[in-house]
Amino acid sequence: MPLIALATLGGTISMAPADAGGGAVPRLGAADLLGGLGDLPMDVLAETLAGIGSASMDFATLMRCRDWGLRQDADGFVVVQGTDTLEETAYFLDLGWPSEIPVVVTGAMRNSGLFSPDGPANLRNALTVAADPRSRGRGVLVTLNDDVHAARWVRKAHSSHLDAFSSAPAGPLGMVVENAVHYFHPSPPRPPVLTGGDFGGLVPVVEAGLDDSGAVLSSVAAQPEVRGVVIAATGAGHVSSGTADVIARLVPSLPVVVASRTGAGPTLRSTYGFHGSESSLIAMGATMAGWLDARKARILLHTLLAAGAARDDIEREFRARGDLD
Numbered sequence: 558m559p560l561i562a563l564a565t566l567g568g569t570i571s572m573a574p575a576d577a578g579g580g581a582v583p584r585l586g587a588a589d590l591l592g593g594l595g596d597l598p599m600d601v602l603a604e605t606l607a608g609i610g611s612a613s614m615d616f617a618t619l620m621r622c623r624d625w626g627l628r629q630d631a632d633g634f635v636v637v638q639g640t641d642t643l644e645e646t647a648y649f650l651d652l653g654w655p656s657e658i659p660v661v662v663t664g665a666m667r668n669s670g671l672f673s674p675d676g677p678a679n680l681r682n683a684l685t686v687a688a689d690p691r692s693r694g695r696g697v698l699v700t701l702n703d704d705v706h707a708a709r710w711v712r713k714a715h716s717s718h719l720d721a722f723s724s725a726p727a728g729p730l731g732m733v734v735e736n737a738v739h740y741f742h743p744s745p746p747r748p749p750v751l752t753g754g755d756f757g758g759l760v761p762v763v764e765a766g767l768d769d770s771g772a773v774l775s776s777v778a779a780q781p782e783v784r785g786v787v788i789a790a791t792g793a794g795h796v797s798s799g800t801a802d803v804i805a806r807l808v809p810s811l812p813v814v815v816a817s818r819t820g821a822g823p824t825l826r827s828t829y830g831f832h833g834s835e836s837s838l839i840a841m842g843a844t845m846a847g848w849l850d851a852r853k854a855r856i857l858l859h860t861l862l863a864a865g866a867a868r869d870d871i872e873r874e875f876r877a878r879g880d881l882d
């Protein structure tokens with residue numbers, strides 16, 4: 558039987574009300590979650606590494622989780638955490654996962670105190686995907702609600718629905734049906750592994766919007782801990798004229814990455830020419846995130862900075878990982 562390593566970090570899947578009528582809090586560890594699944598066609602080596610809401614997830618916990626998973630030398634690795642930041646966890650682990658062994662991240666939308674919680678089915682599916690040899694070499698996968706997603710594309714697109722995760726516009730990689738994974742697409746080649754060293758400092762996301770003078774960006778970027786900034790820009794990578802002035806001032810000394818705040822579609826490169834347009838920001842020296850949304854751009858930029866990347870490396874990596882050309 559295949560051996561699967563299972564690390565739990567908390568989240569709704571591990572939550573139940575603390576007392577009658579109370580809100581759900583993390584209470585269940587790896588053994589509890591596994592205990593609800595009955596007999597399985599794999600051996601599972603389970604460990605509770607944390608019990609937190611995923612809004613509190615951090616790089617240090619994820620690096621500890623990655624190292625634990627690598628040490629187990631299993632055939633697959635399942636990571637259980639809250640869905641709120643699951644897309645960031647999956648992308649972060651994907652950037653730095655150095656092995657052919659599949660990693661599958663899962664969670665749940667309904668805690669165990671609600672009717673028809675989805676945690677047990679999601680965990681069972683994640684173990685199935687991790688144990689399947691056809692999952693090897695695909696990097697980090699996400700499975701919820703019977704879909705299998707690539708870390709590169711997946712995002713939480715609904716706050717409460719069971720069908721909360723979307724890989725639009727690429728679509729899911731596959732599905733779990735009757736305890737078997739069905740892949741729709743072959744795995745694209747994986748980019749080189751990227752692991753950071755020093756994750757200290759801050760890489761904030763600043764969202765552009767109406768009546769935006771650039772004052773927020775200016776004040777955020779003035780904080781000494783800030784190592785780079787991601788702009789969740791309007792449309793295809795546009796900011797106000799005031800924010801464009803601030804970006805022009807910042808780029809010589811601070812990496813500025815521009816993503817689209819729309820939730821779908823890439824930043825453009827050469828369609829618009831007004832002050833604050835994508836082409837004007839590129840001319841100033843800003844880096845475009847391409848198809849990566851601002852959340853994933855933040856994870857990539859912080860990892861690059863933690864790895865000591867220079868400005869050219871940042872530009873090259875975003876071209877390679879964010880654009881499809």
Ligand code: ASP
Pocket residue numbers: 567568569570609610611612638639640641642664665666
């Ligand atoms: N609602 C969240 C979840 O789905 C809570 C969290 O992310 O920890 O798990």
